[in-house]
Amino acid sequence: MAVGLQGNGKTTTCTKLAAYYQKRGLKSAIVCADTFRAGAFDQTRQSCTKAKIAYFGSYTETNPVAIAQQGVQKFKKERFEVVIVDTSGRHKQERELFGEMVEISEAVKPDMTVLVLDASIGQAAEGQARAFKESADFGAIIVTKMDGHAKGGGAISAVAVTKTPIIFLGVGEHLHDLDRFSPHPFISKLLGLGDVQGLMEHMQDLATQNPDKQKEMAKKLEEGKLSIRDWREQIQNVMNMGPISKIASMIPGLPQEMLQGSDEEGSQRMKRMIYITDSMTASELDSDGSPFLLTGKDGKPTGLTWRVTRVAKGSGTSVREVEELLCQYRMMANMAKQAGGKNGWLSAMQKMQQAAGGKGRGANGMPTPGQIQAMQRAMPPGMLQQMQRQLRGGGGMQEMMKAMMQGQGGDQMDMEEMQRMMSQMGGGLGGLGGLGGGLGGLGGMPNMGDMFKMMGMGGPGGGR
Numbered sequence: 001m002a003v004g005l006q007g008n009g010k011t012t013t014c015t016k017l018a019a020y021y022q023k024r025g026l027k028s029a030i031v032c033a034d035t036f037r038a039g040a041f042d043q044t045r046q047s048c049t050k051a052k053i054a055y056f057g058s059y060t061e062t063n064p065v066a067i068a069q070q071g072v073q074k075f076k077k078e079r080f081e082v083v084i085v086d087t088s089g090r091h092k093q094e095r096e097l098f099g100e101m102v103e104i105s106e107a108v109k110p111d112m113t114v115l116v117l118d119a120s121i122g123q124a125a126e127g128q129a130r131a132f133k134e135s136a137d138f139g140a141i142i143v144t145k146m147d148g149h150a151k152g153g154g155a156i157s158a159v160a161v162t163k164t165p166i167i168f169l170g171v172g173e174h175l176h177d178l179d180r181f182s183p184h185p186f187i188s189k190l191l192g193l194g195d196v197q198g199l200m201e202h203m204q205d206l207a208t209q210n211p212d213k214q215k216e217m218a219k220k221l222e223e224g225k226l227s228i229r230d231w232r233e234q235i236q237n238v239m240n241m242g243p244i245s246k247i248a249s250m251i252p253g254l255p256q257e258m259l260q261g262s263d264e265e266g267s268q269r270m271k272r273m274i275y276i277t278d279s280m281t282a283s284e285l286d287s288d289g290s291p292f293l294l295t296g297k298d299g300k301p302t303g304l305t306w307r308v309t310r311v312a313k314g315s316g317t318s319v320r321e322v323e324e325l326l327c328q329y330r331m332m333a334n335m336a337k338q339a340g341g342k343n344g345w346l347s348a349m350q351k352m353q354q355a356a357g358g359k360g361r362g363a364n365g366m367p368t369p370g371q372i373q374a375m376q377r378a379m380p381p382g383m384l385q386q387m388q389r390q391l392r393g394g395g396g397m398q399e400m401m402k403a404m405m406q407g408q409g410g411d412q413m414d415m416e417e418m419q420r421m422m423s424q425m426g427g428g429l430g431g432l433g434g435l436g437g438g439l440g441g442l443g444g445m446p447n448m449g450d451m452f453k454m455m456g457m458g459g460p461g462g463g464r
């Protein structure tokens with residue numbers, strides 16, 4: 001059950017929450033018990049329809065307790081796993097409001113009552129939280145509108161007096177603008193140190209949504225084979241991760257020039273890449289790009305085939321853009337080749353995972369010292385030292401990737417070229433698309449934060 005004053009963002013947050021749980025495979029629904037604000041049910045109906053979430057409410061029933069009861073009963077019968085009751089919020093007549101909240105609560109007996117607070121009230125959150133605590137004893141807090149207010153931090157510290165955990169933060173008006181709150185990553189992001197753990201969780205979420213696909217992709221990566229179609233899937237994965245700036249802020253040490261352009265420009269660029277691939281034939285998509293290349297007698301590319309012009313026309317883009325896309329694909333495919341194979345770092349990571357996978361776990365579910373040693377032994381020589389050096393020296397994910405590649409010897413990835421390519425993609429996440437697919441596909445892989453700890457490097461940023 002969600003409670004809070006009018007305009008705090010309760011209705012919006014209820015839909016975000018339902019979408020959050022639904023995305024994780026839980027059947028979720030919303031009951032709109034806000035009969036006070038005209039249009040509240042319409043708002044729920046519209047946003048739920050858009051997000052494909054089940055909802056219940058009434059245009060005629062004026063008793064919120066009756067609606068809440070009917071809705072919860074209905075969804076329980078239909079075996080919904082998460083049922084969120086949205087209550088009305090008011091500015092005045094607070095006694096009446098609190099009375100109504102208590103009545104609804106007694107009628108539906110919620111497993112948890114959540115107070116929704118607006119970050120813009122800053123320190124005043126303390127008084128509001130206290131008032132609600134006294135009447136509608138809530139068990140958790142969600143602070144909304146954290147995206148637009150410098151006072152947000154004040155609100156977060158002010159509610160500490162209620163000794164109630166903050167579970168989520170609202171960070172925008174869109175459906176997926178809801179972040180799970182946990183203090184360590186929050187502070188880390190505030191200090192510009194990124195949130196690797198959050199990023200990995202985000203990737204794992206994407207992977208759990210489509211485990212078979214991700215396994216397939218990991219297999220292809222292992223074999224070092226990546227077709228244009230596979231790559232398109234990776235671009236789409238990145239697009240599904242949310243606004244690029246949000247993902248980028250989770251990556252420690254990501255250079256600013258890689259974030260050039262707005263989110264809109266970045267996603268527009270990615271969309272154009274999808275349009276280009278949409279204009280390709282099935283056999284071109286499944287190829288390694290060779291149908292677009294003219295080759296000389298020695299097998300080296302000498303130019304582009306007429307198909308490049310055709311694809312540009314068909315997709316409403318330019319020959320240059322198609323050329324760029326083919327170039328970028330080539331780089332990704334080469335990277336996959338280096339990552340895959342018996343001696344690639346994906347296989348090294350798998351070996352490490354197996355080493356850590358022995359029986360039993362130490363405190364906090366962490367591997368035992370023996371397992372950590374086994375993992376360290378499974379690492380290619382020199383890789384651990386390089387990764388440690390990079391991290392201590394303030395290098396980020398990028399540097400780490402570089403270290404991983406160089407650990408292999410043999411062909412080294414041209415990081416400058418890769419960086420240029422990433423920024424062209426708008427936000428520098430092209431590479432992570434592949435990484436997400438690969439890591440996600442390994443299933444059960446410890447998240448990056450845990451990995452660092454296992455390797456004795458402390459958490460993200462812990463080595464500083």
Ligand SMILES: Nc1nc2c(ncn2[C@@H]2O[C@H](COP(=O)(O)OP(=O)(O)OP(=O)(O)O)[C@@H](O)[C@H]2O)c(=O)[nH]1
Pocket residue numbers: 004005006007008009010011012013034037040087088089090144145146147148169170171172173177
């Ligand atoms: N920027 C930003 N806006 C938000 C966020 N959450 C909600 N909003 C906006 O805040 C306004 C009020 O949100 P509602 O969900 O209608 O508020 P409510 O608390 O349900 O209001 P009542 O139903 O009257 O109690 C809307 O314009 C939302 O789009 C957020 O996290 N960030």
